[in-house]
Amino acid sequence: xxxxxxxxxxxxxxxxxxxxxxxxxxxxxxxxxxxxxxxxxxxxxxxxxxxxxxxxxxxxxxxxxxxxxxxxxxxxxxxxxxxxxxxxxxxxxxxxxxxxxxxxxxxxxxxxxxxxxxxxxxxxxxxxxxxxxxxxxxxxxxxxxxxxxxxxxxxxxxxxxxxxxxxxxxxxxxxxxxxxxxxxxxxxxxxxxxxxxxxxxxxxxxxxxxxxxxxxxxxxxxxxxxxxxxxxxxxxxxxxxxxxxxxxxxxxxxxxxxxxxxxxxxxxxxxxxxxxxxxxxxxxxxxxxxxxxxxxxxxxxxxxxxxxxxxxxxxxxxxxxxxxxxxxxxxxxxxxxxxxxxxxxxxxxxxxxxxxxxxxxxxxxxxxxxx
Amino acid sequence: xxxxxxxxxxxxxxxxxxxxxxxxxxxxxxxxxxxxxxxxxxxxxxxxxxxxxxxxxxxxxxxxxxxxxxxxxxxxxxxxxxxxxxxxxxxxxxxxxxxxxxxx
Numbered sequence: 001x002x003x004x005x006x007x008x009x010x011x012x013x014x015x016x017x018x019x020x021x022x023x024x025x026x027x028x029x030x031x032x033x034x035x036x037x038x039x040x041x042x043x044x045x046x047x048x049x050x051x052x053x054x055x056x057x058x059x060x061x062x063x064x065x066x067x068x069x070x071x072x073x074x075x076x077x078x079x080x081x082x083x084x085x086x087x088x089x090x091x092x093x094x095x096x097x098x099x100x101x102x103x104x105x106x107x108x109x110x111x112x113x114x115x116x117x118x119x120x121x122x123x124x125x126x127x128x129x130x131x132x133x134x135x136x137x138x139x140x141x142x143x144x145x146x147x148x149x150x151x152x153x154x155x156x157x158x159x160x161x162x163x164x165x166x167x168x169x170x171x172x173x174x175x176x177x178x179x180x181x182x183x184x185x186x187x188x189x190x191x192x193x194x195x196x197x198x199x200x201x202x203x204x205x206x207x208x209x210x211x212x213x214x215x216x217x218x219x220x221x222x223x224x225x226x227x228x229x230x231x232x233x234x235x236x237x238x239x240x241x242x243x244x245x246x247x248x249x250x251x252x253x254x255x256x257x258x259x260x261x262x263x264x265x266x267x268x269x270x271x272x273x274x275x276x277x278x279x280x281x282x283x284x285x286x287x288x289x290x291x292x293x294x295x296x297x298x299x300x301x302x303x304x305x306x307x308x309x310x311x312x313x314x315x316x317x318x319x320x321x322x323x324x325x326x327x328x329x330x331x332x333x334x335x336x337x338x339x340x341x342x343x344x345x346x347x348x349x350x351x352x353x354x355x356x357x358x359x360x361x362x363x364x365x366x367x368x369x370x371x
Numbered sequence: 372x373x374x375x376x377x378x379x380x381x382x383x384x385x386x387x388x389x390x391x392x393x394x395x396x397x398x399x400x401x402x403x404x405x406x407x408x409x410x411x412x413x414x415x416x417x418x419x420x421x422x423x424x425x426x427x428x429x430x431x432x433x434x435x436x437x438x439x440x441x442x443x444x445x446x447x448x449x450x451x452x453x454x455x456x457x458x459x460x461x462x463x464x465x466x467x468x469x470x471x472x473x474x475x
Contacts, residue, residue, distance in 0.1 A: 004402045008393055015389050064386040064393055092384030092395045114382035114397045156400065 012062070012246045013239075018278050019246040020065035021058055022260050025051070025082065026252050027071040031098050031134040033121070035164050035204045037192040038071060045252040048078040050270065052085050054250065057274040059089040065116075069096035069260075071252070080109060087113045095119065096160075099146035100139055107149035117156040119186075120147055123166070125173035133166050147183060156184070163189040163214070164204040171214065189214065190326055192261055193316050205326070211333030241311060244287035248278065258287045262312025264320070287311070290321060297323050301340035303331040377425070377449050378418030378465040383457045385413070398456045408434070409448055416458060418465030422449060 012019040026045055027038045046054065058066070066086055073079055074097060086093050095110070099120045102110070110118065120143055124130040130140035150157045159178045163171060171187050178185035191205040206214075239245055243259035244266075250256050254269040256277045266284045267277030278284060290311065296319065298304055308331075313324035323341035331339050338346075379385070382397025392405040392413050405413055408430060415425045426442045434441075452458035459465055 002402060004404065008388060008402070008404070011388055011391075017388065019388075059386070062386060062388060064384065064388070090383070090385040092386075114384070116384065116395065116397075116400055 009246050017062035018248050021063045021248055022067040022069055023250045024069050024252050025073050025076045028075045029072045031136050033134050035191050035201055037194045046254050051082055054269050055086055055089055061275040064092055066091035067094045073097050074101040083113055092116050098143055100142035102146035104149050107153050111153035111155055117158060118150050119158045119160045122159040122161055122174055124170040125177040129167050129170055159183055159185040161187050163206055165206055168206045208329040215334050244284050259312050262315055264315055295321055297341050302337050303339055307331050373462045374421040376418055376461050376464050377416040377422055378459045379416050380457050380459055381468040394457050396455055396457055412445060
């Protein structure tokens with residue numbers, strides 16, 4: 001994060017302004033990625049008019065960075081109408097897309113509207129791997145063609161790779177491909193549980209033992225707007241992340257959450273004004289009250305000052321003030337030092353399986369240890 | 372001396388944060404912040420009001436400054452912002468583009 005953006009983030013924090021919002025326009029998608037946490041259905045998305053009203057309210061509330069995501073954003077027939085309206089309100093707009101519907105004409109329009117960056121999901125440089133993850137034959141070529149169209153318009157394009165068992169061998173290939181095309185790339189080993197709480201998708205996550213090597217070779221993605229905010233010299237007073245502090249997430253149905261990865265409902269913009277949810281929701285204020293010193297287990301952890309603990313992943317594990325196991329594994333991979341949570345689990349596991357020998361008086365016939 | 376017109380570049384992103392304007396360049400995503408006076412100029416840069424008039428109406432009425440000096444400072448600032456492509460300057464009125472709007 002640039003120094004100025006950091007400064008602005010601290011100012012927004014002080015003024016209680018949601019500097020950055022991700023708005024998912026739809027959960028519908030034209031790919032069926034095996035690791036996706038969404039259900040791809042439409043249960044009543046916000047209409048064009050509702051989204052425009054929301055954008056008005058967000059601009060009024062001080063939102064500066066607006067990330068439009070999904071689902072696949074281009075499946076909204078009103079996508080360009082929404083984008084144009086957002087730019088009229090002078091948001092800094094970032095797009096997240098698989099880009100397979102972006103051709104020369106769409107790329108030119110995106111440039112004309114002054115989009116800041118476009119993040120495209122690319123899981124491998126090899127079609128057989130990427131297409132097996134998206135379950136759409138030809139999708140890698142379509143996405144890369146779109147990346148070229150966007151790049152030729154002078155736009156900032158980022159290839160975003162999610163690491164999982166299917167593509168763990170290919171992260172260097174994706175990075176090389178991005179370099180060759182003159183694009184940026186990011187790598188994220190985090191798999192998010194399904195929205196309905198189903199955690200089976202986590203089985204796609206890579207073996208934690210592979211992480212140390214990857215961390216040595218690659219810079220792992222951290223969203224620059226969603227990182228921890230330093231609020232003084234005392235580490236334990238630092239905010240765990242910006243979710244609910246300077247950022248939040250709005251679903252296609254108008255539900256507001258602290259973050260896309262933090263499914264704690266805080267209100268709905270169809271029933272309340274965005275700023276009222278942001279300022280007065282009990283849930284949002286509960287999230288806001290958390291400091292590192294309040295975290296169970298984590299306060300005694302060697303990584304407390306450096307961990308990228310995600311409170312949303314912790315919430316999905318059952319306690320937003322608890323540890324996030326995926327981040328524990330990342331900290332361990334970076335340093336080789338197990339987290340307090342990992343040690344506690346190990347102790348717990350040991351207690352569960354350990355069967356101690358019961359001393360039996362020697363006079364008892366056939367006496368011996370049970371185990 | 373010919374009149375100078377200023378207009379906000381349609382490709383920038385902008386938002387007021389506690390009275391201070393945050394502007395992100397559409398060219399290279401560089402972030403700028405404008406102080407109070409510069410923010411006043413930015414907000415008033417509609418492409419149709421001459422800079423001289425903006426300075427008289429928005430700056431001189433707010434601050435105790437010499438009008439000639441204020442205009443000179445405003446011109447310098449406008450040219451600097453134009454150098455970063457976050458403001459357009461012209462000796463003719465600048466027509467509004469389709470996708471530019473009022474920054475809040």
